[in-house]
Amino acid sequence: MRVCIATQYFCSLLMGFMIKKSLKNTILINLGAFLLVLILELLGGWMLVDKYDTLYSFYLWGLGYTISIMTVIWINHFVLIPYLFDRKKYVLYGFLLIGAIFLGVSIKIYPKFSWIGITKMSSFLIYTTGTGMAAFFLRRSALMQRQKEEKEKLQQELELNYLKEQVNPHFLFNSLNSIYALSRQQSKETPEVVMQLSELMRYQLESAKKDFVSLKEELEFIENYLLLEEKRLSKRCAIEFLIEGESSNYKIAPMLLIPFVENAVKHGAQATNAQSTIDVNVSIKNSTLHVHVVNSKHNVASQSTRMGTGLENVQRRLNLLYPNAHVLKINDTETAYHVNLTINITD
Incomplete structure (x- = not known):
């Protein structure tokens, strides 16, 4: 023995x-x-x-x-x-x-x-x-x-970094389009919008270096982006952004929610000159984050393809970061496009 x-x-x-x-x-x-x-x-x-x-x-x-x-x-x-x-x-x-x-x-x-x-x-x-x-x-x-x-973890980290790098230029491209539209209108708000974009890009670059960021900061980023788009879209789009619950005690992967909001703008108000609406509702309760994004649709918008690079990336990131801790439901109707996302977030 x-x-x-x-x-x-x-x-x-x-x-x-x-x-x-x-x-x-x-x-x-x-x-x-x-x-x-x-x-x-x-x-x-x-x-x-x-x-x-x-x-x-x-x-x-x-x-x-x-x-x-x-x-x-x-x-x-x-x-x-x-x-x-x-x-x-x-x-x-x-x-x-x-x-x-x-x-x-x-x-x-x-x-x-x-x-x-x-x-x-x-x-x-x-x-x-x-x-x-x-x-x-x-x-x-x-x-x-x-x-x-360890190999699978390394591969996952490489893939997440790749997806994160793709999200950054995608967001910048959409934001520059917004500024271009304002400049063509010779809007007096163009310099202010450029400064807002500068602040958004600063946060984006800083958050890209981290695995997780404050949920409160991430929601402030989305709010500032919606303010920027509201100025560009003028009076033809009514934007509502509502937060329920305390967000300062939780963390989330950076730039995870913005693609849903971008898509609402791009395929909703931006795709038509008719009056449109965008509603973003966020609730936090018992370590559970629920995000509901809905935008109105018109005939021109309904004919476009909704699944762009941003949504493909965020769905892949959700599967990698929250494999058993998220539920994503998308409901595409004739008059509206709904995104419902639930995530179990960490404190």
């Missing part, structure tokens, strides 16, 4: 070698494993020390066991498993593993060969080798699972 414990410790140390793969670490780890098994063998047999003539012969006995155990483990883990077992050469692996076990037996009982000694030592090494392999494969499986999760 004591050797089984030592073998398991060795397997854990061996996995460290598989991660770092440096010669220096390999040598140090295996020297440490050898000493650990030797110490455990000596401690396990200390009750029998009186049966030996000298302490030297007792230490030689422990050293013999350690060498035989470690020989089989090293051959199995460094040669047989990577070059045969992992390549599905199971028959050849089995024969050579038996050979390695008999080599370990020979090292231990040399020069006093006997069937009893061979049988006892073979059974002992088979048991310890099997225990070591079980620990080895369990540890390796856990390591591979951890590496897979």
Whole structure:
């Protein structure tokens, strides 16, 4: 039993070698494993020390066991498993593993060969080798699972960064269109709108560096954007923005809500010269954020395709950031376009 414990410790140390793969670490780890098994063998047999003539012969006995155990483990883990077992050469692996076990037996009982000694030592090494392999494969499986999760997490972070970078120029493009429209009208509010856009872009650039931002700041950003659009659209669009609940204690992924508002402007008021409406209602209750965006539709607007780059990106970001914590429902009718989004947000 004591050797089984030592073998398991060795397997854990061996996995460290598989991660770092440096010669220096390999040598140090295996020297440490050898000493650990030797110490455990000596401690396990200390009750029998009186049966030996000298302490030297007792230490030689422990050293013999350690060498035989470690020989089989090293051959199995460094040669047989990577070059045969992992390549599905199971028959050849089995024969050579038996050979390695008999080599370990020979090292231990040399020069006093006997069937009893061979049988006892073979059974002992088979048991310890099997225990070591079980620990080895369990540890390796856990390591591979951890590496897979880290790879998936890295891939998710790269994808989120890519989507975030796409949202930024998309928002800037729409905002510049608004300023262009005002400049063509020779509106006196154009300089003020340019300053508003400057503030919006400053927030956008700062928030792009963060994974999460204050929900209050994000809603203020949306409010300022709607004020900008209200000036551009003049009197032909009635915009309502309502917030219920306390937003300062919660955080949300940056630029996650603005695409829904942009789409309401682009495919609602911007798509027609007729009178239109945009209503944005936000409620926060018990760590649950509910956003309802609705805009009126006209014949020209209803013929356009609603799913643009912004909405595609935000839907993908929602799936990555809040995979089991959001519900998005879109209802496209003849007279209005409704977006209902519910998210479980963090404090």
